Amino acid sequence: MTPSPHQSTGTAITADDLPLDNSFAALPPDFHTRLMPTPLPAPYFVAASAKAAALVGLDARALAADDFVAVFTGNAVPARAQPLAAVYSGHQFGVWAGQLGDGRAILLGALPGPGGAPIELQLKGAGLTPYSRMGDGRAVLRSSIREYLCSEAIAALGIPTTRALVITGSDKGVMRETVETSAVVTRMAPSFVRFGSFEHWFYRDKPEQLRILADYVIANFYPELKDAPNPYKELLAEVTRRTARMIAQWQAVGFMHGVMNTDNMSILGLTLDYGPFGFMEAFDANHICNHTDQQGRYSYANQPQVGHWNCYALGQALLPLIGAVEDAQDALDVYQDAFARKTDELLHAKLGLSTIEENDTILFDAMFKIMHDNHVDFTLFFRGLARLRVDAPESDLPALDAPLRDQFIAREAFDAWAATYRARLRREHSVDAERAPAMDRVNPKYVLRNYLAQVAIDKAQHKDFSEIDKLLAVLERPFDEQPENAAYAALPPDWASHLEVSCSS
Ligand SMILES: Nc1ncnc2c1ncn2[C@@H]1O[C@H](COP(=O)(O)OP(=O)(O)OP(=O)(O)O)[C@@H](O)[C@H]1O
Numbered sequence: 458m459t460p461s462p463h464q465s466t467g468t469a470i471t472a473d474d475l476p477l478d479n480s481f482a483a484l485p486p487d488f489h490t491r492l493m494p495t496p497l498p499a500p501y502f503v504a505a506s507a508k509a510a511a512l513v514g515l516d517a518r519a520l521a522a523d524d525f526v527a528v529f530t531g532n533a534v535p536a537r538a539q540p541l542a543a544v545y546s547g548h549q550f551g552v553w554a555g556q557l558g559d560g561r562a563i564l565l566g567a568l569p570g571p572g573g574a575p576i577e578l579q580l581k582g583a584g585l586t587p588y589s590r591m592g593d594g595r596a597v598l599r600s601s602i603r604e605y606l607c608s609e610a611i612a613a614l615g616i617p618t619t620r621a622l623v624i625t626g627s628d629k630g631v632m633r634e635t636v637e638t639s640a641v642v643t644r645m646a647p648s649f650v651r652f653g654s655f656e657h658w659f660y661r662d663k664p665e666q667l668r669i670l671a672d673y674v675i676a677n678f679y680p681e682l683k684d685a686p687n688p689y690k691e692l693l694a695e696v697t698r699r700t701a702r703m704i705a706q707w708q709a710v711g712f713m714h715g716v717m718n719t720d721n722m723s724i725l726g727l728t729l730d731y732g733p734f735g736f737m738e739a740f741d742a743n744h745i746c747n748h749t750d751q752q753g754r755y756s757y758a759n760q761p762q763v764g765h766w767n768c769y770a771l772g773q774a775l776l777p778l779i780g781a782v783e784d785a786q787d788a789l790d791v792y793q794d795a796f797a798r799k800t801d802e803l804l805h806a807k808l809g810l811s812t813i814e815e816n817d818t819i820l821f822d823a824m825f826k827i828m829h830d831n832h833v834d835f836t837l838f839f840r841g842l843a844r845l846r847v848d849a850p851e852s853d854l855p856a857l858d859a860p861l862r863d864q865f866i867a868r869e870a871f872d873a874w875a876a877t878y879r880a881r882l883r884r885e886h887s888v889d890a891e892r893a894p895a896m897d898r899v900n901p902k903y904v905l906r907n908y909l910a911q912v913a914i915d916k917a918q919h920k921d922f923s924e925i926d927k928l929l930a931v932l933e934r935p936f937d938e939q940p941e942n943a944a945y946a947a948l949p950p951d952w953a954s955h956l957e958v959s960c961s962s
Pocket residue numbers: 557558559560561562588589590591592593594595596716720721729730731732962
């Protein structure tokens with residue numbers, strides 16, 4: 458094995474020396490199973506995120522060396538790692554699913570992150586665990602590339618998320634709809650504890666374990682709540698608030714998670730588990746991104762209320778600790794207001810409005826209605842909105858409006874809405890040259906469209922990983938114009954119309 462320097466500054470150390478520390482491993486044994494990852498034959502480096510690596514003081518270029526590839530495939534375990542799989546349960550598609558757990562994810566431990574706060578490293582696809590049920594403990598290259606790219610894209614959009622550090626691959630075949638090759642994606646987060654981690658102990662009627670877990674989460678991730686009169690109520694309120702805000706941010710960029718089961722809801726309010734996700738293209742408020750979700754439980758329009766439902770599931774689980782139902786209810790009531798406020802803030806920014814008027818909601822609703830009726834591309838519409846002019850001569854406006862207006866089939870519906878919007882901007886004396894750049898900082902030009910991921914995946918299946926790096930570089934600067942990369946902002950090509958994503962991963 459070739460030892461490699463891993464830090465951009467300081468002394469070179471090997472993967473074996475990674476200063477890992479695993480606070481979750483110190484919880485009682487019924488919270489996890491300590492076990493080794495299962496090696497994969499002849500692993501190879503696929504891609505690494507420089508930005509994610511920098512968070513834990515690693516140099517992404519060093520991660521391609523043999524010793525790091527071995528560690529991040531699970532073929533070698535650093536001396537200070539305490540690998541484990543965590544147990545959790547959860548509601549899947551609204552139904553209690555009983556015990557689940559890390560069926561293919563193995564936590565190695567945490568590295569010091571910004572300010573010294575620990576950031577855990579978890580290998581997804583690293584082999585069987587006692588919680589694998591019918592699964593094979595593996596992840597395929599296809600889904601690992603999607604998870605890697607989208608984690609980093611969502612982070613660049615400023616939305617709370619788990620991160621992706623590195624992907625390694627192996628030609629060992631795994632069966633999905635067809636035989637695919639395996640991969641391991643190393644994810645990073647302060648914690649991977651889920652709503653379902655709490656539900657697990659509630660449904661097993663183990664209030665002591667419930668308390669141990671809640672105290673662990675508060676001590677490590679919400680220390681400011683420790684001395685509150687009812688810290689468990691405050692924990693529920695804070696998680697509810699973070700969840701509501703995160704989902705408001707998803708809605709504002711047209712992100713659809715696809716599997717908002719309670720075992721995929723992070724106790725830190727992070728976007729967790731990138732499976733059959735999608736970014737809205739032709740706008741349909743009821744769009745369902747996950748082919749497996751036939752009822753549309755997790756459609757775009759349903760995400761906000763499902764987020765609230767999931768917080769109720771967490772509230773139910775925490776009730777033995779909180780005490781009074783009224784207190785839990787108070788904490789859950791935070792949701793509506795937090796979601797509405799965040800949405801309002803984001804929509805004002807997306808439309809370049811710096812004041813608030815009573816009828817703004819009517820303007821926003823009318824906008825979503827014409828977007829829906831005309832199936833306009835979500836990202837292109839909002840990006841184009843910054844080019845709608847206010848202070849140009851009236852006679853020039855039709856020509857200036859044309860690129861945006863042409864996105865609509867019913868041009869007169871656009872004209873009517875644009876007139877209201879323009880009048881609204883004029884009432885606050887909006888200046889084009891100031892408003893447009895501010896709007897460009899919140900309306901991304903580049904999002905991870907399914908077809909873009911598919912192009913990178915198709916090349917990767919032939920061992921050409923260059924498009925993963927190229928695409929990541931574009932998605933890391935989603936708000937920048939990047940004229941040289943304009944092709945990455947284009948509408949999906951015809952071949953992409955048959956693309957379907959499902960729970961198969
Ligand atoms: N191939 C597999 N082998 C073993 N277990 C699996 C496999 N795929 C999914 N599971 C398990 O099934 C449950 C639900 O799967 P889900 O797709 O939500 O999670 P995941 O994508 O594996 O992981 P995570 O939520 O950690 O991102 C989890 O307990 C997960 O570990």
